[in-house]
Amino acid sequence: MHVSALPASVTDSASDTLTDPMLSSLDGVRVSYAGSVAALDEVSLLFARGEQVAIIGPSGAGKTTLLHTLGCAIRPTAGRVRVLGRDPWAMPYKALHRLRSELFIAPQSPPLPPRQRVVNAVLAGRVPQWTTWNALKSLLHPLDAGAAHHALAHFRVEDKLFLRCDRLSGGERQRVGLARLLVSKARLLLLDEPVSALDPVLAKGALETLQQEAFARGATLVVGLHAVDLALARFARLIGLRSGRVAFDLPRAKVTDALLAQLYGAELGVAFQEPPSTDDARLKVIRCL
């Protein structure tokens, strides 16, 4: 599978983003859960409309919290959040909930009800655009089975359309969750480990599909990734997160092996008594983390 070149507008520097009315940003954001250390601390980031960004970092670095904060699912303890140009926590809660239908958070393991059929699990991504009455009707007879089939076909699971979700393998479930994103109308896509259960070929293909879709609808795409090689191969901008803080926020070309080793540093130290000496070996270790 070839790596499609990203359009120039996506790779542009953030110079003109400040004036973008659809800017999403975090400004000095801290998130602390009751009775534990801050999951995010002093995080300031800008995401321009249509930008595609990968967030990498060791487990527990705060990738999920960052995505959920950007998706109005967590209210920050301190600092300011802008989502698609708006301040979610200054809005009346009905307006906030309407804003939520313009963004899509894809959790790492898609929580699909086991008895639900795949077609309904996918169309659940369109439900926010429907009236409750239509949502009910669609349960009796799918309103847009064609859209669900089309979305599933992008991830090569269209033959599962009328199966129950508990008949799916882990990788198939993950792809059904991604198909849900395709039928949504969201303009800010926040994906948490979207391809963690897929083999390398499928993972690359799925990520490519998601990026093309985001580009086609002019949506901002922020992806939390464990696979550093995939992040380097497919994203023009990488954000390194460590212990809830931004370790680096750089274009792909400036992300050096040294930076990566530093990002995952403690993990390597714990994993091995003697750190491997050659760069090649170190990169391999990073890839399997």
Next chain:
Amino acid sequence: MSTVVRSVGPAPASLRDPSGPARIAWTIAAILILIPAAWLAEFNPATLMGEASLRATGQFLATFFPPALGLDFLELVARAAWKTVAIATVGTTLAVLIAIPFALIANRQLSVSALAEERMCFSCAAVRTGVRWLLIALRTVPEIVWALLFVRAVGLGDAAGVIAIALTYGGMLGKVYMEILESNDARTTRALLVNGASRMQALLYGTLPVCLPELVSYTVYRWECAIRASVIMGFVGAGGLGMQMELSLKMFAGGEVLTMLAVFVALVWFADLVSAALRRWLG
């Protein structure tokens, strides 16, 4: 997933289960509460097996044979049984209609205001607490007390039984629906809510696919209980098989009682079949 092997850190100071003492304490407390409770309830297996009670029970049971099988009586029983089923069915249907909105209002998992913050808004919490109290009030009053009340209000007959079942069972179903819906994996509904789905939509696409069989099966079980309850309420004049059974008991017509008990077993068995069929279908 990481495949590297981590070196083991320093061992914790103590490997003792921190919740162990609490578990032992609660077990002892439960036993200490049960013993005086059995004493208070005057539960003594010896009295049940005493000579006098065995003789009295035996004499009563002896009048049960043979069962009454006269054609006129069977017709009467059939009509009464049909009435009992009708009371139970209408009562349970009304109870479901009472329970559904309350269960939805009180469900914390579907709260949009509690989505991103640790507390939900004050007025939302107040409404939910109010609904919980209302459901408690509805089911605290036993159906037979409601029946006695409504026999005075609407007169002897089936209507009193229907209303009594609707109120008590509305409270019970509301509570159990609420608990079944809240026992669902919260991540399924949360994933929909954070992407902008409304409360009802999250219920339809996140909760119901998981909970529907359990809801239906519990409702059918309650319908079975309602059949039993409508028999009991017949004793206070709320119509159906119970009214007939009370007459027969008063006249010491044991054979008639046995026939009605047999019909009764058949009814419950039938309810069980319906429940099993529905579960298979929704499976």
